[in-house]
Amino acid sequence: MLHTPYAIATKLNFNLQFIDRGMMQVALLSTVSLFGLLALTATEAFVPTSLHITSTSSNVLHPLKSHIRLYAKKNTRSTGGGGFGSSSSSATPPKGKKGRSTDLISVLNDDDDSKKDEKKFSRTFVKTDQEQLLNDLAAKSSRTIIGQAVSKSPDYASPDMDPFWSLLPSLISTKFPNANDTQLKRVAGMVEFSLGLRDNVLEDDVISNPWRPHDELHAYMPGLGPTEPxxxxxxxxxxxxxxxxxxxxxxxxxxxxxxxxxxxxxxxxxxxxxxxxxxxxxxxxxxxxxxxxxxxxxxxxxxxxxxxxxxxxxxxxxxxxxxxxxxxxxxxxxxxxxxxxxxxxxxxxxxxxxxxxxxxxxxxxxxxxxxxxxxxxxxxxxxxxxxxxxxxxxxxxxxxxxxxxxxxxxxxxxxxxxKMTKLEIEVLQYIYDMREQFMKAEGVAKVGAQLL
Structure with a gap:
């Protein structure tokens, strides 16, 4: 019998229990790996039943309906009204041993770290199967319009790339499998803007309007058309x-x-x-x-x-x-x-x-x-x-x-x-939700302080 990824997810007791900031980020990345596995799973029997993480915290598959600044820029000031900001005081993501970036694929490919993680999280998995599924998902999502937007970042594939943005194409592909590139074109523009590609996205009618200080924009979706005060x-x-x-x-x-x-x-x-x-x-x-x-x-x-x-x-x-x-x-x-x-x-x-x-x-x-x-x-x-x-x-x-x-x-x-479609709004709400979860996993104690 066929099951959707989220129908399967609801059958799993998948919660988190962490000790320190480093473990929190790695565990969230492992959580996202489950999203990838479920997205490529066609039958319930394929779900690895040995995967089990326990905690008293809230289930991360059902994040709170809250929103967060996502603009990936160092030392972003938060005087505006809730745009996109970096996930911590520094835009440089935490690194693992020997300077390795703790992106999803690196976490799973590191033999030494993964063995330690298995002990910390009391979990086991078939590494080769999971790794292949994640690589397939990453490769497929990288060809989407969201994946192409992320790849334009000057920090793409470098240690300075915020892992959240690296994961975003896979997350959106998993959550919205039926959304096509045409429907997500303006969302992709928002992603480019958030990654610092302002000149590629800002439109002339915004730049030329003396009443709209475009230098203060920290979240922007192109293509919404003319507006008025x-x-x-x-x-x-x-x-x-x-x-x-x-x-x-x-x-x-x-x-x-x-x-x-x-x-x-x-x-x-x-x-x-x-x-x-x-x-x-x-x-x-x-x-x-x-x-x-x-x-x-x-x-x-x-x-x-x-x-x-x-x-x-x-x-x-x-x-x-x-x-x-x-x-x-x-x-x-x-x-x-x-x-x-x-x-x-x-x-x-x-x-x-x-x-x-x-x-x-x-x-x-x-x-x-x-x-x-x-x-x-x-x-x-x-x-x-x-x-x-x-x-x-x-x-x-x-x-x-x-x-x-x-x-x-x-x-x-x-x-x-x-001006925005129902799908665009749902995708933006999801991005904000996941960004907040990511920031919490990185150890940002007061997420709300980033909002206003």
Whole structure:
């Protein structure tokens, strides 16, 4: 009877138990080798039953829905909004004995190291069969458009090549066996950009736009076409759903605000970056990197939660943002053109009324709220129950000019469903997921610190 690779995988108790950073990376690479084996396995009987790794950690075949910077560049600064960064403080991958790079094939071909690994992980395998399958998979995936993109890296096949990118073609070929090169063309462009080939990928309309600082881009997919600072929110069902349920969402916000302290007495409204804290902007995060927050009281906001989970949330945040009076977020750009941001006004300061005294006393007022956001050259004011949809690759800033009233919005970062295909979004989510797993295996303790 034929079985898909993932149907077979679910029958295996395949977890990880590691001792130190070096073992963690080797074990993750061995995990990926199982993906390769399963991808080439046609029958359940072929699965090597002697392969067994035990632990209490989560099953790596079902990674968390979270996203991570993947831009393979040394000393990448993380002031932007969740792009692609190196997997650690240095872009040079860990090496094995005698300077050997710990890529997948090297790990399996090293007789001395593999014998030690067998003892550490209490596992056995038929090396020649596994090695041949992995080589076949690597050779096949190297001919795909993703494999060709990886091979263009200046560090390709050198010790300086980040092992994650070497493995990526095999991973995508395994996870998405029916995806063809035409469907993955723009993803391949994103991979090239992430590997430092910016000049090959960046398009003229981005480079020439003075409002889109292309030097700050750290994640970029070519071919998404023209864009604007603000987009029509009526294009998205997300925006329509939020506006239609505004009254309920505001009540849910008020309930969350009343219960904003967790069991340890910590306020759930926190600064997610130092910039936000210094700018009077605090956030109650409902979703971080696309997945739920542990121990969060979702029972207090069921409608908000349901609506947010109806879209492919991106690698930043979804939650309620509070902007203090007479404060704002300074001018910046977020550097990822695959994501859009939606904000709906929850509590918006009323217009400011000013009285001028002269020969004739007059009352001067404005119908617009003093809380606003500028994206590129355009300024918009929030209104309660209405959504603003914008592209954060444009420079943008906010300000709440009201002297006493705070501004509250529901903030949602999500993949650009207006321009990207469903398959492209699924592949990008998978790449982010696996990148995070890889970073954790390398010993990056605080993966979330790389995100914003």
């Amino acid at each position: 603000f987009l029509d929110p009526d294009q998205l069902d997300l925006c329509r759903q939020l506006s239609e349920h505004y009254d309920v969402i505001r009540k849910e916000y008020e309930s969350l605000y009343e219960n904003r302290f967790d069991r340890k007495g910590n306020d759930r409204f926190q600064s997610v970056t130092s910039m936000n804290y210094e700018s009077g902007w605090k956030t109650m995060v409902l979703f971080y990197n696309g997945h739920r927050i542990k121990d969060f009281p979702y029972h207090l906001c069921p409608v908000t939660t349901r609506i947010l989970e109806s879209v492919p949330l991106a690698g930043r945040i979804a939650g309620f943002n509070r902007q203090q009076p007479l404060s704002g977020i300074p001018n910046h750009s977020d550097g990822n053109n695959m994501w859009l941001t939606c904000q709906m006004g929850i509590k918006v300061p009323p217009p400011i009324v000013q009285t001028s005294v002269g020969e004739d006393t007059a009352v001067v007022s404005s119908s617009a709220s003093p809380a606003y956001i500028r994206v590129g050259p355009e300024i918009r004011h929030w209104r309660e129950g209405q959504c603003l949809l914008y592209d954060t690759t444009y420079e943008h800033e906010t300000y709440n000019a009201h002297p006493t009233e705070e501004r509250v919005v529901l903030h949602v970062d999500f993949f650009n469903t207006l």
